[in-house]
Amino acid sequence: MKHHEILIAGFGGQGILFLGRVLAVAGMLEGHEVSWYPSYGPEMRGGTANCTVIISDEEIGATISDRPGVCIVMNEPSFFRFAPTVQPGGLLLVNTSLVRAKCEREDLEVLSVPANDLAKLYLDGAEVTNTIILGALLAWRPIVQRESAERALAECLRGKREKLYTLNLKALEVGWEFVEKGA
Amino acid sequence: MKHHEILIAGFGGQGILFLGRVLAVAGMLEGHEVSWYPSYGPEMRGGTANCTVIISDEEIGATISDRPGVCIVMNEPSFFRFAPTVQPGGLLLVNTSLVRAKCEREDLEVLSVPANDLAKLYLDGAEVTNTIILGALLAWRPIVQRESAERALAECLRGKREKLYTLNLKALEVGWEFVEKGA
Amino acid sequence: MEKILMRGNEAVAEAAVRAGCRLYFGYPITPQNEISEYLSLRLPQVGGVFLQAESEVAAIHMVYGAAATGARVMTSSSGPGVSLMQEGLSCLAAAELPCVVVNMSRGGPGVGNIQPAQSDYFQAVKGGGHGDYRLIVLAPSTVQELVDLTYRAFYLADKYRNPVEILGDGMLGQMMEPVTFREPEFPPLPPKDWAIRGKGGGHRKWIVCLDLDPKGLEELNLKLQRKYRLLEEQEANYDTFGDPEPEILLVGFGTVGRILKSVVREGMREGLKLALFRPITLFPFPRAALFEKAKGVKGILVVEMNLGQMLEDVELAVRGKVPVFFLGHTGGVIPTVSEILEHVHGLLREEIRV
Amino acid sequence: MEKILMRGNEAVAEAAVRAGCRLYFGYPITPQNEISEYLSLRLPQVGGVFLQAESEVAAIHMVYGAAATGARVMTSSSGPGVSLMQEGLSCLAAAELPCVVVNMSRGGPGVGNIQPAQSDYFQAVKGGGHGDYRLIVLAPSTVQELVDLTYRAFYLADKYRNPVEILGDGMLGQMMEPVTFREPEFPPLPPKDWAIRGKGGGHRKWIVCLDLDPKGLEELNLKLQRKYRLLEEQEANYDTFGDPEPEILLVGFGTVGRILKSVVREGMREGLKLALFRPITLFPFPRAALFEKAKGVKGILVVEMNLGQMLEDVELAVRGKVPVFFLGHTGGVIPTVSEILEHVHGLLREEIRV
Amino acid sequence: MKVVFERPKTLLEKPFTYCPGCHHGLAQRLIAEVIEELDIADRTIGVGPIGCSVYIYEFIDVDFVVGAHGRAPAIATGIKRSLPDRIVFSYQGDGDIAAIGTAEIIHAANRGELITAFFVNNAVFGMTGGQMAPTTLLGQKTKTTPLGRDPQVHGFPFRLGECLSVLEGSAYIARVALTRPQFIRQAKECIRKAFLTQMEGRGFSLVEILSPCPTNWGMSPKEAVDWLEEKMIPYFPLGELKVKGCDSREAP
Amino acid sequence: MKVVFERPKTLLEKPFTYCPGCHHGLAQRLIAEVIEELDIADRTIGVGPIGCSVYIYEFIDVDFVVGAHGRAPAIATGIKRSLPDRIVFSYQGDGDIAAIGTAEIIHAANRGELITAFFVNNAVFGMTGGQMAPTTLLGQKTKTTPLGRDPQVHGFPFRLGECLSVLEGSAYIARVALTRPQFIRQAKECIRKAFLTQMEGRGFSLVEILSPCPTNWGMSPKEAVDWLEEKMIPYFPLGELKVKGCDSREAP
Amino acid sequence: MPRARVVINREFCKGCALCTYACPRGILVISRDFNSRGYYPVMVTDEEHCAGCGFCAQVCPDVAIAVYRE
Amino acid sequence: MPRARVVINREFCKGCALCTYACPRGILVISRDFNSRGYYPVMVTDEEHCAGCGFCAQVCPDVAIAVYRE
Ligand SMILES: Cc1ncc(C[n+]2csc(CCOP(=O)(O)OP(=O)(O)O)c2C)c(N)n1
Ligand SMILES: Cc1ncc(C[n+]2csc(CCOP(=O)(O)OP(=O)(O)O)c2C)c(N)n1
Ligand code: SF4
Ligand code: SF4
Ligand code: SF4
Numbered sequence A, B: 001m002k003h004h005e006i007l008i009a010g011f012g013g014q015g016i017l018f019l020g021r022v023l024a025v026a027g028m029l030e031g032h033e034v035s036w037y038p039s040y041g042p043e044m045r046g047g048t049a050n051c052t053v054i055i056s057d058e059e060i061g062a063t064i065s066d067r068p069g070v071c072i073v074m075n076e077p078s079f080f081r082f083a084p085t086v087q088p089g090g091l092l093l094v095n096t097s098l099v100r101a102k103c104e105r106e107d108l109e110v111l112s113v114p115a116n117d118l119a120k121l122y123l124d125g126a127e128v129t130n131t132i133i134l135g136a137l138l139a140w141r142p143i144v145q146r147e148s149a150e151r152a153l154a155e156c157l158r159g160k161r162e163k164l165y166t167l168n169l170k171a172l173e174v175g176w177e178f179v180e181k182g183a
Numbered sequence C, D: 001m002e003k004i005l006m007r008g009n010e011a012v013a014e015a016a017v018r019a020g021c022r023l024y025f026g027y028p029i030t031p032q033n034e035i036s037e038y039l040s041l042r043l044p045q046v047g048g049v050f051l052q053a054e055s056e057v058a059a060i061h062m063v064y065g066a067a068a069t070g071a072r073v074m075t076s077s078s079g080p081g082v083s084l085m086q087e088g089l090s091c092l093a094a095a096e097l098p099c100v101v102v103n104m105s106r107g108g109p110g111v112g113n114i115q116p117a118q119s120d121y122f123q124a125v126k127g128g129g130h131g132d133y134r135l136i137v138l139a140p141s142t143v144q145e146l147v148d149l150t151y152r153a154f155y156l157a158d159k160y161r162n163p164v165e166i167l168g169d170g171m172l173g174q175m176m177e178p179v180t181f182r183e184p185e186f187p188p189l190p191p192k193d194w195a196i197r198g199k200g201g202g203h204r205k206w207i208v209c210l211d212l213d214p215k216g217l218e219e220l221n222l223k224l225q226r227k228y229r230l231l232e233e234q235e236a237n238y239d240t241f242g243d244p245e246p247e248i249l250l251v252g253f254g255t256v257g258r259i260l261k262s263v264v265r266e267g268m269r270e271g272l273k274l275a276l277f278r279p280i281t282l283f284p285f286p287r288a289a290l291f292e293k294a295k296g297v298k299g300i301l302v303v304e305m306n307l308g309q310m311l312e313d314v315e316l317a318v319r320g321k322v323p324v325f326f327l328g329h330t331g332g333v334i335p336t337v338s339e340i341l342e343h344v345h346g347l348l349r350e351e352i353r354v
Numbered sequence E, F: 001m002k003v004v005f006e007r008p009k010t011l012l013e014k015p016f017t018y019c020p021g022c023h024h025g026l027a028q029r030l031i032a033e034v035i036e037e038l039d040i041a042d043r044t045i046g047v048g049p050i051g052c053s054v055y056i057y058e059f060i061d062v063d064f065v066v067g068a069h070g071r072a073p074a075i076a077t078g079i080k081r082s083l084p085d086r087i088v089f090s091y092q093g094d095g096d097i098a099a100i101g102t103a104e105i106i107h108a109a110n111r112g113e114l115i116t117a118f119f120v121n122n123a124v125f126g127m128t129g130g131q132m133a134p135t136t137l138l139g140q141k142t143k144t145t146p147l148g149r150d151p152q153v154h155g156f157p158f159r160l161g162e163c164l165s166v167l168e169g170s171a172y173i174a175r176v177a178l179t180r181p182q183f184i185r186q187a188k189e190c191i192r193k194a195f196l197t198q199m200e201g202r203g204f205s206l207v208e209i210l211s212p213c214p215t216n217w218g219m220s221p222k223e224a225v226d227w228l229e230e231k232m233i234p235y236f237p238l239g240e241l242k243v244k245g246c247d248s249r250e251a252p
Numbered sequence G, H: 001m002p003r004a005r006v007v008i009n010r011e012f013c014k015g016c017a018l019c020t021y022a023c024p025r026g027i028l029v030i031s032r033d034f035n036s037r038g039y040y041p042v043m044v045t046d047e048e049h050c051a052g053c054g055f056c057a058q059v060c061p062d063v064a065i066a067v068y069r070e
């Protein structure tokens, strides 16, 4: 039975909530139960944002998770706050462009993706670190199919400029390739 | 066991509430349980006022009475409204100076006192019809002793001008005499 | 001690002054206007402050400010005005600020009318505002008890750092009865070292009613709950009267409580086995005592000037052990002794026997 | 039908528009701001009116005015804002004006915080305002149910001429789930011939929420009570899930209801005999159904994001026949599946067996 | 014989419930007359106050809504937004409009809400028995200022009209009295202008009507009228406080 | 070396919780400085708002009370009436003071309540995420005016300062901005005068502080400051709106 | 002098006497009989002298007077 | 030119850059290292040129700058 609890955290402006939404839509398109739940309110005034996405084959009860199985940290404060909460055996995906600290837990699978650097390198520094991370995540662990993620991107960017969609597809590719080819 | 439920009704300005208070204080001075309860609020905007005084040897439950044993009506609207509510066998005291209608109930004791006329006749038309009525009531039925009423008047007029007290004593006397001598 | 014939509204005002209340903020509403009218003259005489607020909303927050300084402070209103105070009361409870609120309640819902009613029971007792908070709620049934409970209200407010509501009604506020002002003796209270009075030489303090951290806010709530449990253990209060082994137990508070006393008296004269259970504290509700008292009775008749509010607390107290019946009036209609007695007869004849 | 991933707050807003709501008045407060933000764009598109009021007090009385014209109208808020609406809600109930109020509730009391909570149950269900009135209270537990109950809320409001409160919480408002907008088919409603629209050629009408005559006001109250009884008979609604003959019956509403579903699933996997009873209408509370369902269970565990409010209605429903236990969190803390399950184990081990 | 004066038909044929000498009735007569003359009774909706004039709906022959104390401007807003082609007016006392309802009237005016507000200023809370109102004059004795209003304690008489005139959304603000026939004539003209302001879509309109409360002032009706002229008018000067020009939108 | 500028001691040593470029911190620094310079920290009580600056009590080193949204003037009144010799100030955003709290601030001013109010006008509801405030400019886009504020629908930007200046009880009303060093100097002077107005018992005082909200305006801090100067100041002109003369009562 | 008629609704009148002060001819006085609501309504002493000005009707708070003129 | 010192509290600074516009000498720039709260604080490029005017400190919303002068 499929059941993923994914926590995504970082600065506001890093597209944390969007990344979560794309994941959730992809899960929905595949016919799973999904939920998306953001941090909200003055917490965001501090400049951080996070959200929890659950993709499951069972009706979803709680939409938050105190022990996420997958945790994506896009900056250092999030790393310190959330890395300790990941479920033993879980996956910690770290944006190493912004997180210098090293994870000392031995019971986690850690995937390091220098998303900002990849963006600079391959995408003129465009603000798509979130989608790069998504590509990397899906390449590492097929929570949803890559093509579902692509359809989800299309859906979530509906009404936006075409260019943006193309850019995000590229970013997905960059992340994906980074993992496939060598992370 | 002493138990009197007395309803007093008339125009605002006729001293209805004061009359009730004097009665209640007199009862209190005699060591009875007493309560005083006025009509209040916009009802008074229509220019009428009424209150219920209960004097009893038992703790008082309800402070209103849907079947008062004694009812004083100081004007015609009050007569029409309250005369029908008096307990069979009860006492209806009517200020005949202002009430032209006649009581058609046969089951009541009716005491007619032309209070305004008496005031004109004996007291230069001073506004003490209420105390005249009180005098008449007590002469007819000793709900409280006359001297208790006099002490109550003193108490209720404490801080007021001495003259007023004297005037009210006279008014009590006028009402009393009216009944004693001939009503 | 001298007895004075005094109107309920004026008596509560005088008692408040004698209890040390020095600030009053309120907005006119019938049937409790005599409270402010009395205090507008009386408070300045003792160096206190009477201020007519622009609304009940403003009034309750003025109370919040004054209470935060550690002063004894009061407001009063009726139905609609008390509804407007619900957010403020929730804040006062959250900040654990002592104060006294008088509700001389009247016919509702809506603007309703100004005659006596008890239909604000739920609001007062369950908490009409948001959040898990409680007021201490006292329900006097005579003017003398109104005076005595006013002293007590200020004491309990300070002792438990909790807002206290005195739940009266138009009848209690408007009627006159003889009263004496016996100053009660209460155990000494702890110093109000939490009060905000400017930091002076010492450390600064603050009083707030928020905590954006769920853990912190939950802790506050658990602390409040402990206080409410303590109140239930220590302060639940009631009055009983009548046959020690009644067939029918009458339950009513405030104005109805006194009417029920007459019913019991009248009924006993007729040979009925009746007793009265009159909660004096509505929160904490005297659950345990009522459960005890209900043992062995054939039925309980709850009478209220509403359509069945305290009824729920009675049912919760007796836990299905005894049948509970209800008689209510609302909208300013006051139940009469004869009507209730007739109802009791009816119960004895039909419902219970069957 | 197409599924869209939608935030609870936006879903309720869209459903309202589809249900024919054409006026919205409200004042910002977290965690429900997306409702107004959505409607500020959406309502003008369908010829409707979005107006940000100067306060919740103003908002609820704007609702009163618009409802009096017979229009479908809505407001939304959270805890403190809903407290400020209590007088207005009492007036709406008294005037029998249909409208929908959404409370995405948050941690209280006082300003509290903005995380999910269920501690406004008493306020919503018992009536936080003055007087003997009730709101119809609906408690959705998923975004889809939020949509469906929003349609229903407008229908029930019009059918019973009564304000309806949708009692959600910050979690339901903020989370996204897939939804479809199936337009439900409801039986036809009577014409709103009571609506105030200018007398035109006909006779003039008025809508007021007062009656200075106690008899008249009592009559209104009795009429309202008959309506509430009718609601209890006809509209009480709930959901059940799990073992048909459970040892432990879990009871919770809204967000907790969905968490309890996971608990039941998890517990059954472990071999426990568990079931869920989830009230969907909080007023009318599905008393009779719960009483039935409780038969034969060893115990009931009520879980709420407050410190025991619906608990009282559960106790009233089971009338002492079954032991009722409670687990609560408050202040924005959300109970977890594992915690609840542990509690269930504890009950089975100790409290019930003993 | 020609009619010099007859009771307008839009004023229903029943005796007012106000005290002798109270101007609530007079104010309502003028409103009824203007409604009749503008021939708008069929599409006019009134919003009543909580105060002595709560029963206004029993007197003026148009549809009415009455809600909570002080909230008439919000209720009127709800009605007007729902039915923009109706003519909506509110009627409030000084406690209703200038104490508890301060925020609602200010923001209705600030929004330029197309409603017409009538504000009966009698310097006292009438219905509740004569407590201080925001408009109570300095030194004036009321039930809650037994020694007279003291600005150090109770603040100053509140000039709502002036306050509203500052706001951009208000288009017509006037203050009138009804103590003499010529004042009454002027008052009626102001009431008419206020309605027209609404009908022409020019913005928010309000007429403040100074009014005696003999009962709570403790005066005879004549004394009250004299006191109003001597004491109130100097502090609350009569006249049009604000008249905003017509805009290009069509007249009715 | 001489000190040109140092953080005042009355401002506690912790980082502000506001967004980058937000002037809430700057405003609080100035208040803290004036309190320090007047040497009144020991007897000053602050009343906080509900809004982004709800945590003001964590920053200024005086006693504080925070209650419900919009009610700071009422709370301050309760405190001042209880402790008349303390210095009481409130601090509120535009939603707090000019929307939900309209009645409270108007009546506090009208009473001439001896408190000092600081009103941070950022033309938007900050804490709740950028909805329209009463002070939102015409055409300004916010979360609840997605197409810009339209006066026909949402009314006009509310000039609270001007409104309060009409009232007899207000003694000192000023509007300032903090976008340039010289504005900041003037602002501090106004803050000082406001406190002195209270200390001299002259009446109610208020300083309105125009402030950027880069987050909710969707601008960089620099753009926000420029927008404030270009758009806000013309509608909300800076300066002293009202200065009532000293009366004969003693200075502190 | 034009002939005029003043019609007083005795049941509506509350005897406030404001019309008596408004009448330039001084022909209105409070009567000594009260009406069914207990008020002493006003009456015209000398209709012949009525100017038909309508002032009385204008100032009557209870709209109890109608005035007609030839 | 008087010698002056600008002391920046890197942890308080949120990198809003308002000081960089206020500085008449243009010697403040945003640094490329973020602080523990994730902000990129400002830094002085050329303290020698500092006028000691204190404008930067005056306009700093986070009161993160102190300025000293000889
Ligand atoms: C919320 C609320 N608070 C208070 C009241 C009581 N109340 C009724 S009318 C009124 C004021 C009456 O004064 P005003 O508005 O000046 O009108 P008037 O009676 O003088 O015409 C008040 C305070 C109420 N009905 N509701
Ligand atoms: C009764 C109530 N209504 C609404 C809110 C939600 N709320 C919190 S702060 C705020 C307004 C914030 O805006 P403003 O006062 O302008 O201050 P800023 O955050 O912009 O500094 C609102 C509406 C609340 N806490 N309480
Ligand atoms: S109390 Fe005053 S305002 Fe009310 S009806 Fe009487 S005179 Fe008029
Ligand atoms: S949201 Fe606006 S007002 Fe609030 S802290 Fe950020 S910039 Fe300041
Ligand atoms: S019409 Fe004129 S003259 Fe005639 S009674 Fe009336 S006021 Fe007097």
Ligand code: SF4
Residues within 6 Å of the ligand: E021, G008, G012, G013, G014, G015, G016, G017, G018, G019, G020, G041, G042, G059, G060, G061, G062, G063, G064, G065
């Ligand atoms: S003015 Fe009207 S109410 Fe007054 S006495 Fe004359 S007719 Fe009667």
